[in-house]
Amino acid sequence: MTTPIKRTPYKCFYASCMATLAHLDVMKEAIAVVGNLKQKGSVILAASPLMKSKFSIKTGSRLYEIPIHPSIHLFEPQMDYFIRISVEITKLLTSYVPKEAIHVYSIDECFVDLTGTEKLWGNPEGTARTIQDEIFRQFEIPNTVGMGPNMLLAKIALDLEAKKTKVGFAKWNYEDVKEKLWPLSPLSEMWGIGRQTERSLNHMGIFSVGDLANANLKQLESRFGIMGNQLYYHAWGIDLSKVGEAPLIEGQVSYGKGQMLMRDYNTTKEVLAVLLEQCEDVARRAREAFQIGRTITLGIAYSKNSYGGGFQRSKTIDEGTNDTMVIYEVCKQLFNEYHNDRPVRHISVSLTKLESEQSMQLDLFDTNKFKRRMLGDTMDRIRSRFGSGAVLRAVSYTEAGTAIKRSQLIGGHKM
Template sequence: MSECQQITYDHIPNRQVACVDMMSFYASCMASLHNLDVCKVPVAVVGNLQQKGSVVLAASPAMKKQFRIKTGNRLYEIPKHPEIRLFEPKMAYFLEMSMAITRILHKYVPAESIHVYSVDESFIDLTGTEKLWGDPAQTVREIQREIYDTLSLPSTAGMGPNMLMAKLALDVEAKKTGFAKWTFADVPVKLWPVSPLSEMWGIGRRTEKSLNDMGIFSIGDLAHANLQSLEKKFGVMGNQLYHHAWGIDLSRVGAPVSGGQVSYGKSQILMRDYNTMAEVRVVMLEMCEDVAKRARDARKAGRTISLGIGYSKNVHGGGFQRSRTIAEATNETMKIYAVCKELLSENYDNRPVRQISLSITKLEDEQSIQLSLFEKDNWRSREIGQVMDSIRNRYGSTAILRAISLTDAGTAIKRSDLVGGHKG
């Protein structure tokens, strides 16, 4: 590691960007619906109250503090206590509340200055609104007050000269204080001490390990690393990591995403442990059907197929994520399923499974698919798939099912009336 050149911010855009995040959004929505104070009442939103192994989707601050129950716990881990309030999710209501938040943001900035990052988190660019609303930091606090007064949803907010700094101010400081504003001058004092590296927005566990292997353990280490070494190790991402460590982010709020969708995927936490490969294959086929249909609807096909398996906490968790690239792009259910079966057979160690995820990437336009002359009835299977899709699009996802969905292991029927994987 060598000492880097000191970066100056003279020519770096310095905007007024805020990241507004709803506090324990699902729990806050349910508390608001039932006239409860989410900051005082222990509230948990659970996927299905009839399933003891169902996942906690959200927990209020009081639930986390008093009972140490947080997102990811299971229903059976929640103690019996008269003050605890449990609710099943109402996904349609959550989406309605999310849209109500966005409508409030529209009162303060135009649509092109809003980026809805997730159902409960948005970026807004207040640059140039000073003549309308005054100090942007005070405007953000006013937005937080209006959201709370109108919807009874508490929030936290971070501000910075760009999206990255606003998000870091939120994650590192504002989630403890309610509001924080960072400037480039705060980078050495507030950003560089951040460790482990995965606490930094945009750095995952795998990247963290690679950086640790280079002797980089804090954001300050990253900022003073040799840029050429980072670029050699990570390519373009190495350059981005380096500049992010200095708080530099040139992306703009509201800028269109280039390139369109880069993958089609699905992930499912199972309602019970699946103990055999045969059971796992049932859900895997249903998921392949869903992913393939979405790709076909978009006239896309993929060459790389990925399968992820998460083992039950009862056997100490863990799992695997594997990918395989095939010679020709596909959006046929059974071809995707065949690759997933291979990946499962090669890597599954017979432990109980609790989560399955799969995706197709390296997408191409469907027109690029060449029908092999050596595959008998290849055209017929594609035509059958299109007919099945049209029936489902018109009459619903359960209008036509594979027989495996009628077995005990099938989940397609139970999940057909869910919104975002949960009850509407």
């Protein structure tokens, strides 16, 4: 029996942690964790249940939307503290199961395989409830638990039912799929289906999980490849992933980097400075995994001050790469072709159509390819040992650069 444990209900782990530091009750106080209290447009990272119900402030809201009220408590994130609490909760779990039976999914959520623990702790459902109570007793952090015969159903039980109950617990079996899962719509409400995949499925006439379960498997595989096969079987509640493996999709399918800029970037020179930093991050992750990719995608979102909008364009190159400058030149070409001189507020870069680096061919006309790969590897090793800010490109030292500030953050936020 697989159990995902969400370390707080209503997605307010950060709010719960800050509440413990301030000796507040997260379930009774209006609390919001804000990325930067000095910037009115800063994003709300977490909000307590009372903040959501009384003031309509939720994760993703902006600081300027929060009303001035004496009962509201605002905090900036303390990522080092959040990580420390997360690690301590994981240590607590190892007193119930071996570490191999734990899969940390995110800072505030993990999967626990309780299979075989019956002789030690009794019924798995009772064990899960005991763990739930123990987390609250030791850390004063309320948490939610979902159970199921596999990772998929356990996660869905958590997201679709446990978070909505007062006890914060739900258990699903295969018998629950048709009644509880199939009516689900829109499809993006289901774990593992994003907005883009949802749109593609909608174009095929598939609008609910029940539609997906009764769709033509060959058509899904033709449209989505192996992912189409997984989507079909997940709609029936079938997931063969094991705890410790990446759930839903085996292997990395892309490397990407997205960044919301702290101000409008009005010139091409400024945008390209950040773009080069992002290409460096994407290329580094691909190199560390010994992967190369052939499709490079650039996404640009314009400032709301210029009525928003933007574009996302891709280009597939003949030969896979993890070379920073090759990725950057493609992104630069896409930017110059599609940018309409409006202020930029968000930039994203991704590398897809991945394959093993072993398939990379030497080029008789580019004799420096191997040297660039070794140079990239050397820079990666230095950063891994001394920090991401140990070696930077010159653009990072300009006013437009963001790498230096980001190197001083954890998870994009202050330590």
